[in-house]
Amino acid sequence: MLLPPPWLRLYLTWTIPKWYMAMPDEAILPLRVSKLPQPERDFLEDRLGPFRSYAQNRHATRSKMAKVFNAACSALGAINTLHDDRSTRRVTATIPSMTAHPLRLDFSLLQMSSEAGWTGQRPVHLWIVGASILLRARVQYTFFR
Structure with missing residues (x-):
């Protein structure tokens, strides 16, 4: 495991308390x-x-x-x-075309409902195992039975 340099740890120690994080079930966190x-x-x-x-x-x-x-x-x-779904799931995705831009990932989430926020154009975050960054994406298509 690669540890961040000491200057970055010190910077994060001073910076993180300035961010007000809302728990997923709180939706909005008033500052005052x-x-x-x-x-x-x-x-x-x-x-x-x-x-x-x-x-x-x-x-x-x-x-x-x-x-x-x-x-x-x-x-x-x-x-x-x-009431949006904010849980983390491990999925296996396929890439239909390696030459297409932007890159498209196809995957299925089972037993999900539209009431949980899974609709077209919903923003999602993706993390690929082994990657050092988090990707932002949008849901293009949803299908519910």
């Missing part, structure tokens, strides 16, 4: 949760109603709406992948 202050609640109430604040200050309103949309998209993405 707080009650909205009254001005923010007033802004959202105005947004749901006549939305007068936009005419008063377009730049500030666009900035606030960007934050709201960002939070909404993050929450939606987390909810959509909440």
Whole structure:
């Protein structure tokens, strides 16, 4: 087994705690949760109603709406992948053509369901035994019985 050099181990020791990892069953890990202050609640109430604040200050309103949309998209993405299958499986893959680009791997996962997130265009990570890198790929085709 090849160990990383000491400088890399030290770098990882200082860097890894800065990453906030979510467990697969948590889907989203908030860094901070707080009650909205009254001005923010007033802004959202105005947004749901006549939305007068936009005419008063377009730049500030666009900035606030960007934050709201960002939070909404993050929450939606987390909810959509909440029940996705995140388990690791060992499979045997075949390569239909060694000259094709990008490289295509064909393999089957048995006893899987579409409810577990296995749909077309789903991003997956592949690791080939003996390789030093992890590959990112997309599911091209799924078939369920």
